[in-house]
Amino acid sequence: LSHSFGTFHLPLFGETELATAVLFDVGVALAVLGTALSIIFDIREDISIWKH
Incomplete structure (x- = not known):
């Protein structure tokens, strides 16, 4: 595997x-958030079902 980088303004x-x-x-952050x-x-859906 190779690693590369660049500098941006x-x-x-x-x-x-x-x-x-x-x-x-x-x-990884998006997978955890999802x-x-x-x-x-x-x-939340389970709680709303219990209320009705």
């Missing part, structure tokens, strides 16, 4: 280094 942050590992980290939201929505 972002308006709010200035010079920022972006590595290929960041893409993996973002993917799982957490799915669990929260399922619990």
Whole structure:
């Protein structure tokens, strides 16, 4: 496996280094967020069924 990076100028942050590992980290964060939201929505749906 190879690792690469580049430097970019972002308006709010200035010079920022972006590595290929960041893409993996973002993917993991989105997977965790999706799982957490799915669990929260399922619990909310179960609670609303019990109220009726």
